[in-house]
Amino acid sequence: MGFWGVEVKPEKPHPYHSDNVEGKLHVTQATLGLGSSTEKSILQCSIGDRNPIFLCSLLPNKNESCSLNLEFDEDDLVAFSVIGPRSIHLSGYFEADGGGHLR
Amino acid sequence: MGFWGVEVKPEKPHPYHSDNVEGKLHVTQATLGLGSSTEKSILQCSIGDRNPIFLCSLLPNKNESCSLNLEFDEDDLVAFSVIGPRSIHLSGYFEADGGGHLR
């Protein structure tokens, strides 16, 4: 359990269900990756064939980090992707199933 | 359960009770949608006929994302709406009723 992190690169959607871990994922932080472009990069989340939802918008040299508070279950079929020129690093942590928070 | 997201468009209030899901909704993030206007967009929440309450104010090219921490019950009759030119994406997650957090 414990720490979780991925780098989501432009034009490379990152499907969550490929992680093969048990338990609930808490995604709590997004940070802009390296690069020289000053265009903003937007993190979005897609579920099946529904329209993607924007999760945050990171502005180089202004706001390069953003707190999130999202929970994903093992069977959520979602994918993270980036609109914009720079990658976005996501971090968070796993919580065990079945009352792991309590015993 | 798991991830929840909607795009609230200007002049199109989004009633929460139309989602037909069971359990408690946590709304945790608001992000400005695409567009070229540099005017700010404000997210507000209305309950019945009371005055709407502003939940956040998003400023293009300055602060385009905002963390929230709001809980809505199944029987809350609220509606989200936007004052301003651009849509606002809301995201969060559902938590099961009846101790789902504990077992």
Place this chain on the structure above:
Amino acid sequence: MGFWGVEVKPEKPHPYHSDNVEGKLHVTQATLGLGSSTEKSILQCSIGDRNPIFLCSLLPNKNESCSLNLEFDEDDLVAFSVIGPRSIHLSGYFEADGGGHLR
């Protein structure tokens, strides 16, 4: 239960204990109200005759929203007030007494 919100107007302190609701109040967000003044507005909280404590400082066109994480009990005798020209919208949610979080 569920959503809670008030608009605190300049020179009109809002006593919390007048709300007549049962349970614990979580105040989680403050957002600047409408207006043309570019002076900052500060939200403060007073308890009895002690000096008020500033909870956040909102800057027009720079930072118009602020996440909070405050809990108030039914018998807390506090009042919210604003220093500055524009009102501040507060939002949050109620949590039931007696283990409502757990059953």
Place this chain on the structure above:
Amino acid sequence: MGFWGVEVKPEKPHPYHSDNVEGKLHVTQATLGLGSSTEKSILQCSIGDRNPIFLCSLLPNKNESCSLNLEFDEDDLVAFSVIGPRSIHLSGYFEADGGGHLR
């Protein structure tokens, strides 16, 4: 229980253990106090004779508020202090000992 707040003034460290309250303290918000200086003010926390740790850095007219999420136990011997010209207001809440969160 409920709301907690102090104003930490420059050159006047505020020892936490002087508060004489029972239970766990959650410090959740820091806000810059009044003043005309535009120099930044940094909040720091000292434990015994270890080097102080910076908790946040507040910038006048840019970022005057900061969310925190810190917990202190009754027997933590810490002191808050400010580096810079203006005071910093801290706020948060107390949580009862012994499962107060659960019963």
Place this chain on the structure above:
Amino acid sequence: MGFWGVEVKPEKPHPYHSDNVEGKLHVTQATLGLGSSTEKSILQCSIGDRNPIFLCSLLPNKNESCSLNLEFDEDDLVAFSVIGPRSIHLSGYFEADGGGHLR
């Protein structure tokens, strides 16, 4: 238990497992250290030989503090490090193992 803090210095990775404490660590805040450089400093977290993940990016005189919400278990073999010229202060708190949150 209670408060935790470290200063992570440039070119001096800080391994978490050297802390020799029991229980879960919550890292909740990052703040830029002193210095005159106006270059940004990025906090990253490494696990084993995987690519490091950026946790936040701090910009002098713009955004010098950042809220985090990360959990680390006793057996997480991670290291924090800084890319950039200035140190980053991390703070948070420990939570006891085995239901310490509940009894």
